[in-house]
Amino acid sequence: MSRVLILNPADDVAVALEDLAAGSNPRGLTTPVRDDVAAGHKVARHAIADGAIVRKYGQVIGRARAAIPAGSHVHTHNLAMADDSRDAEVGVDARPVHIQPGATFEGYVRADGRVGTRNxxxxxxxxxxxxxxxxxxxxxxxxxxxxxxxxxxxxxxxxxxxxxxxxxxxxxxxxxxxxxxxxxxxxxxxxxxxxxxxxxxxxxxxxxxxxxxxxxxxxxxxxxxxxxxxxxxxxxxxxxxxxxxAEAKRQTVSAEHLTVGLQCGGSDGWSGVTANPALGAAVDRLVASGGSAMLSETPEIWGAEHLLLRRAVSQGVADRLNARLDWWRDYAERHQMELNNNPSPGNLKGGLTTILEKSLGAVAKSGSTPLNDVIGYAEPLTTKGLSFMDSPGYDPCSATGQIASGANLIVFTTGRGSVFGAKPAPSIKVASNAKLASWMDEDMDIDASPVLTGASLTEVGDLIFARILAVASGEPSKS
CATH class of the missing domain: 3.40.1400 (Ribose 5-phosphate Isomerase B; Chain: A,)
Known part of the structure; x- marks a missing residue:
C-alpha cells in the first residue's frame, strides 16, 4: 500500500511518500485518493471549504481557492496565498544554549586569531x-x-x-x-x-x-x-x-571558530521535511559547540518570520528583522511584483505551492536556538550563535554575502538538484530525497532521505555535523 506522511496532527494535508494513483487507498488517509498525486505533493486529509485556511507543519500555507474534497491533490489550482496575521510574540521561544565544548576541526589559524577552513x-x-x-x-x-x-x-x-x-x-x-x-x-x-x-x-x-x-x-x-x-x-x-x-599548517581548533552559511536551492516538497530540519539539527550542534550560523534570503522567510521573531533575543533584533521584511515588501510593490511569485517552476514541480510553504521549510535550516543578531548584506558578523543576514532570495548572491560576512563554510540543501559551489568557502550539498542523492551522486555529499524510512532528524543532523567538521578540516566536498 502506498503511503503518506502527516507532519503535524493539525495539518489539513498529507504529503505523498510516493506517486499515488487516483482511486488508491494509501495508509494514513481515511478516503481514497481522487487524483494522481506525485511524490512530494500534498493531498487533502479531509474536505476543505472554499476560502478556508490550509495548514502544513501545523502552520498556515494558504487558503483554498475553492472547495477541496477529501483525497484531492492540493496545489496551485486550488490553493492560494493567505496574508493572515501570524503569531509573533517576540522572544517567547528563545531558550538559553548550554555550550558543550569538545568538537574540533583542523584549521588554519591566521595572525589575527581567526581560523580558515581553506588556504x-x-x-x-x-x-x-x-x-x-x-x-x-x-x-x-x-x-x-x-x-x-x-x-x-x-x-x-x-x-x-x-x-x-x-x-x-x-x-x-x-x-x-x-x-x-x-x-x-x-x-x-x-x-x-x-x-x-x-x-x-x-x-x-x-x-x-x-x-x-x-x-x-x-x-x-x-x-x-x-x-x-x-x-x-x-x-x-x-x-x-x-x-x-605554503608554510601554513593546519592546527586542531575548537568548532567555535566555524561560521556556516545556510543555503537552500532547487527545493522540493521534501526539503522542509528531511534536508532542512536535519540541517537545523546540525546547526543546533554547531551552536552548542560555540560556533555560528547565518540564515539569509529575506524574501524566502516571508510567511515564516513569526517563527524567527519568537526566537529573537531582544526587541531590537526583532525590529531589525521586521525592518528588512518591510523593505522587501516596499521593494516588491514599487516594481509591481509580489513576494509570492518566489516559488520557481522547479519548486512548484517538486510540490511546493506558496511562498508560505517554501518559507516554513527554509526556516527549518536554522534549527531551534535563539536568533542573536540581524545584519545587513556582507556586514561583518560579530555575534556568536545564530544570526540572520539580509539578502535577495538568490543562492549565489546570498552565499557571496555570507562569505563576505565571515562564513568559512556553506551547507546547501536541495531537492531538485543544485550544483552550486563556492570559493573560498567549501560547500556541502544535502539531498532531500534518495532519488536525487543517487541520480546526482557526483554533486551530493549527504542523503537526508533516511528521515522518511526511520532515521531521526537528530541522527541525520549528526551526520551533517560530522561532515561539516571533516570538510572544515580539508576533506573535499563534492562541489
Missing part, C-alpha cells in the same frame, strides 16, 4: 575593467603545482565604475570586497584595478579599514603599463604570497 590566494578586482587581468593572473597558477595552498582564485564583478564614488552600489561593492579581503580562508589577497575607476583602491581600503601589507597588496593596470605588464606584475606578487602561504 587560498585571492585576486580581487576593484572594477569590471580589471576582470580579464585578474583571471589571467589566477589561471596561470595550477593547484597541482603548489601543494601547500588550495589554489589561486580570481573574483570578478560588473561594477566599480560608471557611478558616483559613494553611491550605494559602490559602497555595497566595497563592503563585499572588504569581507573577502579579510576572510580567513585566504592566506593572501591581491587587489587589481584599472586606475581611473570610481572605486579607487586607496579610498576603498581607507573606508573599510584595510591596511596594505605583505598579504594584502594592490596594483593598477595603468600604473603597470598595460595588460601584459600588469599580468606579469600580478604573477610576481602572487608567487611571493604562495611561498609564504
Amino acid at each position: 587560498y590566494i585571492g585576486v580581487l578586482t576593484s572594477v569590471n575593467c580589471s576582470a580579464t587581468v585578474a583571471r589571467r593572473i589566477a589561471d596561470s597558477f595550477r593547484p597541482e603545482d603548489h601543494p601547500g595552498i588550495d589554489g589561486v582564485v580570481a573574483f570578478t564583478h560588473q561594477g566599480g565604475c560608471g557611478g558616483a564614488s559613494m553611491s550605494s552600489d559602490v559602497t555595497l561593492l566595497q563592503r563585499t570586497l572588504a569581507g573577502y579581503a579579510r576572510h580567513p580562508n585566504f592566506a593572501g589577497i591581491l587587489v587589481v584595478g584599472l586606475g581611473c575607476e570610481a572605486n579607487q583602491i586607496p579610498d576603498f581600503m581607507a573606508r573599510e579599514g584595510l591596511q596594505a601589507g605583505p598579504f594584502l597588496r594592490a596594483m593598477t593596470i595603468q600604473e603597470a603599463g598595460g595588460t601584459s605588464r600588469a599580468i606579469e606584475q600580478g604573477q610576481a606578487i602572487v608567487r611571493e604570497m604562495i611561498a609564504e602561504a
